Amino acid sequence: MVKTGKSATMSDVAKRAGVSPMTVSRAFKSDASVNAETRARILEAAEDLGYILDSTASNLRSQKTGFLAVTIPSINNANFAETVGAMTAALRDTGLQVLLGYTNYDVDEEERLIAQLLGRRPEAIVVTGGTHTPRTRKLLENAGIPVIETWDLPTHPIGHVVGFSNAEAARMMVRHFVAQGFTRLGFIGGDASRDTRGLDRRQGFFDELAKLGLDTARHVASGPPPITMREGATCMAEMLERWPDTQAVMCVSDPVAFGALTECQRRGLSVPQQMAIGGFGAYDISEQSLPRITTVDVSAAEIGVQTAQMIEALLLRGPEAVPMRHVITPRILARETS
Amino acid sequence: MVKTGKSATMSDVAKRAGVSPMTVSRAFKSDASVNAETRARILEAAEDLGYILDSTASNLRSQKTGFLAVTIPSINNANFAETVGAMTAALRDTGLQVLLGYTNYDVDEEERLIAQLLGRRPEAIVVTGGTHTPRTRKLLENAGIPVIETWDLPTHPIGHVVGFSNAEAARMMVRHFVAQGFTRLGFIGGDASRDTRGLDRRQGFFDELAKLGLDTARHVASGPPPITMREGATCMAEMLERWPDTQAVMCVSDPVAFGALTECQRRGLSVPQQMAIGGFGAYDISEQSLPRITTVDVSAAEIGVQTAQMIEALLLRGPEAVPMRHVITPRILARETS
DNA sequence: TTGAAAGCGTTACCAA
DNA sequence: TTGGTAACGCTTTCAA
Numbered sequence: 001m002v003k004t005g006k007s008a009t010m011s012d013v014a015k016r017a018g019v020s021p022m023t024v025s026r027a028f029k030s031d032a033s034v035n036a037e038t039r040a041r042i043l044e045a046a047e048d049l050g051y052i053l054d055s056t057a058s059n060l061r062s063q064k065t066g067f068l069a070v071t072i073p074s075i076n077n078a079n080f081a082e083t084v085g086a087m088t089a090a091l092r093d094t095g096l097q098v099l100l101g102y103t104n105y106d107v108d109e110e111e112r113l114i115a116q117l118l119g120r121r122p123e124a125i126v127v128t129g130g131t132h133t134p135r136t137r138k139l140l141e142n143a144g145i146p147v148i149e150t151w152d153l154p155t156h157p158i159g160h161v162v163g164f165s166n167a168e169a170a171r172m173m174v175r176h177f178v179a180q181g182f183t184r185l186g187f188i189g190g191d192a193s194r195d196t197r198g199l200d201r202r203q204g205f206f207d208e209l210a211k212l213g214l215d216t217a218r219h220v221a222s223g224p225p226p227i228t229m230r231e232g233a234t235c236m237a238e239m240l241e242r243w244p245d246t247q248a249v250m251c252v253s254d255p256v257a258f259g260a261l262t263e264c265q266r267r268g269l270s271v272p273q274q275m276a277i278g279g280f281g282a283y284d285i286s287e288q289s290l291p292r293i294t295t296v297d298v299s300a301a302e303i304g305v306q307t308a309q310m311i312e313a314l315l316l317r318g319p320e321a322v323p324m325r326h327v328i329t330p331r332i333l334a335r336e337t338s
Numbered sequence: 339m340v341k342t343g344k345s346a347t348m349s350d351v352a353k354r355a356g357v358s359p360m361t362v363s364r365a366f367k368s369d370a371s372v373n374a375e376t377r378a379r380i381l382e383a384a385e386d387l388g389y390i391l392d393s394t395a396s397n398l399r400s401q402k403t404g405f406l407a408v409t410i411p412s413i414n415n416a417n418f419a420e421t422v423g424a425m426t427a428a429l430r431d432t433g434l435q436v437l438l439g440y441t442n443y444d445v446d447e448e449e450r451l452i453a454q455l456l457g458r459r460p461e462a463i464v465v466t467g468g469t470h471t472p473r474t475r476k477l478l479e480n481a482g483i484p485v486i487e488t489w490d491l492p493t494h495p496i497g498h499v500v501g502f503s504n505a506e507a508a509r510m511m512v513r514h515f516v517a518q519g520f521t522r523l524g525f526i527g528g529d530a531s532r533d534t535r536g537l538d539r540r541q542g543f544f545d546e547l548a549k550l551g552l553d554t555a556r557h558v559a560s561g562p563p564p565i566t567m568r569e570g571a572t573c574m575a576e577m578l579e580r581w582p583d584t585q586a587v588m589c590v591s592d593p594v595a596f597g598a599l600t601e602c603q604r605r606g607l608s609v610p611q612q613m614a615i616g617g618f619g620a621y622d623i624s625e626q627s628l629p630r631i632t633t634v635d636v637s638a639a640e641i642g643v644q645t646a647q648m649i650e651a652l653l654l655r656g657p658e659a660v661p662m663r664h665v666i667t668p669r670i671l672a673r674e675t676s
Numbered sequence: 677t678t679g680a681a682a683g684c685g686t687t688a689c690c691a692a
Numbered sequence: 693t694t695g696g697t698a699a700c701g702c703t704t705t706c707a708a
Contacts, residue, residue, distance in 0.1 A: 006482070007480075007481075007482055009685060009686085010685065010686065011685085019694080019695090020694070020695050020696080021685090021686080021687095021695090022686095022687080022694070022695055022696075023693085023694060023695075025686065025687060026687095026693090026694085029687095033693060033694090034693070034694085035693060035694085038693085038694090050476070050477070050480040052453060052456050052457050052477070053457055053685095053686085054457065054459060054684095054685055054686070055457040055458050055459070055686095056394065056397050056398045056403060056458070056459050056684090056685075056686090057398050057684070057685030057686040057687085057700090058685080058686050058687070059394045059686090059700090060394045060395050060398050060684090060685080060686070060687095060699095060700050060701065060702085061685080061686045061687045061688075061699075061700050062686080062687060062688080062700080063700065065394060074423065075413070075419045075422055075423045075426075076416065076419050076420055076423050078414065078416070081413045081414050081419055082414055084413055085412065085413045085414050085440070088413075088440060097437075097439075097454065098438075099435075099437065100436075100438050101435075102423070102426060115390060116435065118390050119390050119391055119392065119393040120393050120394065121392060121393070121394050138388070139388070139390070142345075142388040143345075144344070144345055228622060229622045229623070229625075229626040230622070230625070230626060233626065255622065258623075258626065259626055262626055262627070262628050265628055266628065284566060284567045284568070284593065285567070285596075285623065287567075287568070288567040288568060288571065288596060288597055288600055289600070290600050290603055290604065347701060347702085348701065348702065349701085357678080357679090358678070358679050358680080359679090359701090359702080359703095360678070360679055360680080360703080361677085361678060361679075363702070363703060364677090364678085364703095367703095371677060371678095372677070372678085373677060373678090376677085376678090391701095391702085392700095392701055392702070393702095394700085394701080394702090395684090395700070395701035395702040395703085396701080396702055396703070397684095397702090398683095398684050398685065398686085398700090398701080398702075398703095399683075399684050399701080399702045399703045399704075400684080400702080400703060400704080401684070
């Protein structure tokens with residue numbers, strides 16, 4: 001076992017096993033033709049030396065890195081984490097390794113990040129959302145690899161898409177509220193200039209209200225994303241002060257809705273009789289809270305799985321052989337809060 | 339702008355700018371000496387060609403990858419996600435890029451993952467937990483790079499450590515319960531054979547009970563980790579059936595505690611009068627639930643920041659110049675549930 | 677400030 | 693089944 005700083009190379013293993021480096025290379029590829037005994041001897045020598053194949057060199061020579069670049073706004077978001085987790089699991093047997101980066105809900109940070117990730121020469125790239133800087137678009141268009149936008153249905157997609165309409169998801173919630181007989185509806189979200197998916201939901205929400213001829217003024221926004229449970233509570237407090245006769249509120253995410261729910265409970269308001277509440281994302285909390293929270297399920301995990309399958313197909317059969325979009329239909333999960 | 343599959347190389351940029359590849363290389367390093375005009379011309383040529391420096395080749399030649407390998411049990415865990423998020427943010431200016439992998443709470447999966455990550459030649463590696471297979475230990479010991487174990491205080495650390503005692507954290511909760519006058523205490527956790535930190539908490543919990551001469555039988559375990567809110571509820575139901583006179587229960591994490599809390603509420607039990615509840619991890623839910631949940635704060639974010647600082651020091655000054663352990667002291671956050 | 681040559685560790689390619 | 697040679701795209705090194 002070698003203890004020094006410099007790690008062993010293929011030549012070292014080759015010498016110890018009495019073969020050429022080329023044969024060592026083959027011994028590490030399961031599909032290459034190497035004599036069984038020879039391979040055993042090589043693997044033993046490698047084990048003795050603590051040798052681990054240097055992917056850096058391998059990648060350069062073969063022009064394949066095995067990287068899949070993925071960007072999400074934040075790792076501290078159960079929805080995006082679930083998508084990435086499911087995607088990673090679904091890719092397990094392909095040998096692709098996820099190279100993950102966070103944009104912090106900022107298109108300029110996204111640009112910086114994507115340039116850095118492309119430098120690693122990933123074989124495909126998955127980005128969350130469909131809003132980017134012009135340079136980001138150009139980088140992705142010229143990267144020469146499959147590009148998949150997720151969690152959105154961009155008007156002008158760069159490449160392939162696995163997503164859903166955030167606006168339509170919010171419209172569904174409006175219709176759900178209205179079907180319960182509520183007519184004075186409000187929306188709680190974050191500073192939408194950064195969270196474009198949150199903005200889409202908000203716009204869908206108020207567009208549907210306008211279409212139905214209902215009041216579109218009841219909107220409380222918190223600070224920059226991610227918006228927290230606590231902010232959900234303070235926003236609900238503001239909603240109740242500014243528009244006390246509000247009957248139902250949709251929140252940009254379930255954690256926010258939970259905060260809003262607890263604020264109502266703290267004030268002794270009965271839910272949904274005095275205030276109905278809807279969330280977004282089908283987080284665990286929406287099912288375990290008392291009462292449970294009505295939410296929109298877009299299946300974060302399914303987005304990850306579908307994206308993984310699309311990537312496999314793209315790398316195997318090429319961009320032309322794969323449908324450009326996989327559209328997911330949001331579902332309302334009706335619960336006791338509305 | 340080049341549209342073809344093959345992306346531009348430094349030579350392409352060099353030709354277009356009328357310089358040697360070496361000068362292009364220098365132009366991309368901010369500290370290298372290049373004539374200002376020449377650099378401008380080169381960067382323009384690069385922009386025209388959509389050129390992005392190939393880190394794969396750069397890394398091989400310079401024997402530096404800029405990768406920091408990090409393993410966590412699961413991305414679907416707000417505590418670990420927070421640690422990674424804080425670590426990534428703290429490393430932003432160092433140029434280090436986090437290469438993240440998930441062990442799925444499985445030491446064999448960890449072994450496979452770490453071997454894969456080491457092949458990428460990271461400059462340091464951070465692993466969550468201090469329990470590994472013998473081969474994993476050997477791999478890490480011989481990797482020739484700084485190794486940091488986190489979220490634990492291993493008995494036989496491999497290298498450096500940023501962590502806390504999970505057992506002591508649970509003992510603190512026992513003492514907190516006992517100080518409130520509770521004597522019949524239970525523990526709700528997962529299948530501890532896989533979640534070693536959960537196991538440490540459980541053992542600390544019952545060790546402290548034994549030390550105080552209290553009943554150590556009240557233990558309900560769910561399936562393999564991660565254990566969910568819903569399982570927290572079902573485990574609390576089982577606890578109430580098997581040991582109806584239990585006065586206080588510690589749960590392995592806050593989401594589990596929230597599930598347990600709602601189960602009590604569903605049954606009309608008053609908390610903490612008829613059942614006190616404690617959690618772990620200082621999740622948002624512990625502060626927003628009604629009532630709020632008593633928890634143990636180990637500052638997941640601080641673990642990330644301290645780890646980042648330790649890595650910077652290790653890479654700058656070498657292993658000998660950096661203290662082997664940074665120990666974090668858990669704090670009880672007393673809330674209305676106990 | 678710039679350039680030429682060499683080489684990082686591996687694998688593609690061709691030959692035996 | 694095995695080996696020799698060249699090359700992946702860049703940076704180190706040395707020289708001008």
